[in-house]
Amino acid sequence: MNILKHIPNSITLANMYCGFLSIGFTVANHFDIAVLLILLGMMLDGIDGRLARRFNANSKVGKELDSLADIITFGIAPCILFSYTNTIEGSVFDYSLAGLFLLSGGFRLARFNSETTKDISYFTGVPITAAGGILALSTLFHSHIPPIGNFLIIAVLSYLMVSKLQIPSFKNISLPNTKTTILILIGVLLLVFDTISITALILTLFYIIYIVYRIRLLRTRKHG
Template sequence: MNVKKHIPNSVTLGNMYCGFLSIGFTVSNSYKGATWLIIIGIILDALDGRLARLLNVKSDLGTQLDSLADIVTFGIAPALLFSYTNSIGGGWLDISLAGLFVLCGGYRLARFNSAQSEETSFFTGVPITAAGGILAITTLFHTHLPPMANLLIIALLSYAMVSTIRIPSLKNITLPNHKTMATILIGIVLLLFDRRSIVALYLTAIYFMYVAYRIMLMRANRNG
């Protein structure tokens, strides 16, 4: 039996399990833990793709498992987390938008899987992994934002997934260097701060601006 071809699939199943556990944490009102599990899922999602390309063991089974994991961990889990941390109009509006987010994410995955000729350097529409991760992280700040701002965030993310916006792919980027790893660690430390602290909120905003700057700088250096 070729063991190496099952390694990426095992990581993908771990990603799916993180999504299931996140749902369990959400219904138990452990929202921070639910967010962390989605973040771990993002890491595993990036890892399984790299492993498949490194080991040259890409398969149809792996593609199907990846899509199933994505809809659970980055579709259903963050949408449920959003609906539990927001309550407007008796909750009906929140759950409706959460359902719309899952539908748009499912459509985005199906469109990607059926587009055999899609460019490897760009995605059409925001990937569900990014949209789900952003939605999950914003729930950490839901008490600091006006309720309508939270609704606007999930509505925009839903639209971004099914839009035709061209998003640069990170698949061909080499493994992070020590500076990038330090940046990631800083972000993890910030997530450990008490979200009720306005200082932590400002620091996290600055962190995301710095990450955006590093991405733009990296692309400028590559194109130059």
């Protein structure tokens, strides 16, 4: 059983490695793969926490590793990806905003880790995991979005991370069943490898609707 307690940390390290690989593929101009690695990191980030609670394997080492993985995979990697896909000639505005996103994410993590009492039913401010994933996905459509639109996306995400907004936590939401998970993965793959496909856009829309439905279901159960 002791071996099982090491599984969450191993998954966290795999998450961190996804961030490193994403940076490498971004520098090599393979942006689709870089996005896919960040999305894979998001999946691993959700798995390691659940397994840690299931195996009662929460530890200070695991907490530190999780924060390091978050700042690399959902902070640094998306920032570099944004900078490479949204460069304006003669301007450093995009790099400045990318840096602001990283600082906001770092502050968000520090604030979360310093909280003495935590209610796992909600987050204060958008988690860096979600913000980094959204920023990474937005880079797939950077050529179809006006520059000001891309900058607004990263600016708003930066603000939401440091805000005091209460965001429902997915820790109390059951994992989707196998069929739903397969559908989501197919949608993500289509989105990554064919960004102008109407099928990918439709599947992405269904995924967003599904997430909203789960949040509303959680609120209904909580207040019912």
